[in-house]
Each structure stands twice: as structure tokens, then as C-alpha cells.
Amino acid sequence: MPRRSKNVQLFALRQSPPETFILRGRQYRLIRVFKHDFFAATCLYEAVAPAKTGISRIVVKFGRTQELWGLPLDWYGRWLCRHERDIYRRLTGLPGVPRWVGCVDGATFAIEYVDAKPLDHLNAPPPGFFDRLREVFGGIHARGVAYCDANKQSNILVDALGRPFVIDFQISIRRHDDWPWPLRAISALIVRQAQQADIYHLYKHKRRLAPGELTSEEEKLSRRRGLLHILHRKLSARWRDVRRWFLRRQYKAGRLESPTAELEDHHQPEKDIWRNED
Numbered sequence: 001m002p003r004r005s006k007n008v009q010l011f012a013l014r015q016s017p018p019e020t021f022i023l024r025g026r027q028y029r030l031i032r033v034f035k036h037d038f039f040a041a042t043c044l045y046e047a048v049a050p051a052k053t054g055i056s057r058i059v060v061k062f063g064r065t066q067e068l069w070g071l072p073l074d075w076y077g078r079w080l081c082r083h084e085r086d087i088y089r090r091l092t093g094l095p096g097v098p099r100w101v102g103c104v105d106g107a108t109f110a111i112e113y114v115d116a117k118p119l120d121h122l123n124a125p126p127p128g129f130f131d132r133l134r135e136v137f138g139g140i141h142a143r144g145v146a147y148c149d150a151n152k153q154s155n156i157l158v159d160a161l162g163r164p165f166v167i168d169f170q171i172s173i174r175r176h177d178d179w180p181w182p183l184r185a186i187s188a189l190i191v192r193q194a195q196q197a198d199i200y201h202l203y204k205h206k207r208r209l210a211p212g213e214l215t216s217e218e219e220k221l222s223r224r225r226g227l228l229h230i231l232h233r234k235l236s237a238r239w240r241d242v243r244r245w246f247l248r249r250q251y252k253a254g255r256l257e258s259p260t261a262e263l264e265d266h267h268q269p270e271k272d273i274w275r276n277e278d
Helices: 074-090 129-142 183-209 216-221 227-252 269-275
Strands: 020-023 026-036 040-047 057-063 100-105 108-112 116-118 156-159 164-166
Touching (some): 020 100, 026 057, 057 074, 074 100, 183 216
Antiparallel strands (some): 026 040, 057 108, 116 156, 156 164
């Protein structure tokens, strides 16, 4: 029986990203791929020639450029680049948020690489970590941004000094104070609800990973889901189950193999959800 072809349409790129490219006059070479999914490929690049100034290691995010069943989706890659550029610029200078480096092309951008480990790669975070993470979210929220992806421990990094960093602002949202009323008010309401969900997830992680540091008030917040969060869970549950079922079938059939699999030589806990299910 002939082997079925790989379903590469389920990934953002049909092939591996470029081995090298030039950004702002510096040449960078590909080191590894952190993640490659339907929407984007996120990679680590290093400057070929070290310099006394500038950022020598960068994280490059390649937005989706290939079609899906004949439907063009390169527009999404361009939108993703513009969206995250807007969010990073709004958060410029905040501790715990990597620095924006620049756009490589219309669907690709680069940020500063942070030498840190994802929270889900640690047995336990260092003491006081979640208090410091609360300060990071406080700074993000003060700029009118809701992170919206705090439920994923892989998006929360811990460096060697125990400092928190937040990455991947793909689904983050911001207030639009320049919109006319009532759109301006609706925008503010939605962002405020999403920010409450950020805090809920933060203290949910603290309750599970550092219960001895949790205060009684934080314990209440770790169980207080906002209205938008409850609606999102109800509406997305069925889609999530169908998605995992489809990915599991594709994986077991040997069709779900990333075009960058050889460069993804590290544990990715989020993929184990559908890889290990029966």
C-alpha cells in the first residue's frame, strides 16, 4: 500500500525557513525552530558576525504564506505581522516584554531573544516568581493591552535570575481610544474583561505551582472567571475537541509531520495533548 503524503498544508510554511537572511545590515543564520503550527513558524537566529552593539540573537516569526486547499492565506501572515508590531510598539520599554527588532518582510518580524525557559519546562518556579509576573501584567494592562494567552505556560518564560517574560502576542487585543463612541466604549469593555482573564490565569498557575505563596484573595481570583471567559470556554470547547481529534488522526496516520521537524529538537508539551491521547 503506498504511503500517504505529508499534510504540509496544516503548517504555516511549506518548507524550512531560510538558512540565512539580512536584517538592518546584519546577517543572521538559523539555529533552531521553537514552534511551527498552522499560523506561524517561530525560529531562533544568530548573528553570523558578532558585534559590540545590537542584538546578536533574535526570534523570527514567519507568518503563514501558503495556501490551504487552494485558498490564499498569505493575507493572514501580513495581518499577523502588522498586529504584533502594533502590540510590541505599544509595550516598548516594559520589563518582561522582549524588545521589537524589526520587520523582515511583510509577513515576518523579529524580536529580541530572551535566554529563558518556558514555565511548563520547570518543576517549580523560583520563589516570588508570580508576584513579579503580576507586575509584568500590570504594566501590559496599563498600556491598554490584554494579553489573552496567559493560559499557556509555554508563553511565560523564566530566566536564570527568576525574572518573568511574556511572549507571543498573536491573539492579544488593545483598547482603541481613537474610535468613535460607542465603539470606543465597547473596545474598552472587551479589553477590561480580557485583562481580568489574564489575572485569573496568572493566579490559577500560582495556585497549582506555588500554592504555599497564594494569599486568600489570590485564591479567590484564581477561581473567578469573567463573563467573556465563560462564554469563550463554552463556545470553543467543541471546536477544540474536533481540532484535537483531527490532529490526532493525522499524527497517527503519519501525515502530520512539520516541514521543520529536524530543527525542532526539543520538548513541546502543548503537542503532547493530541500526540498521546488514545
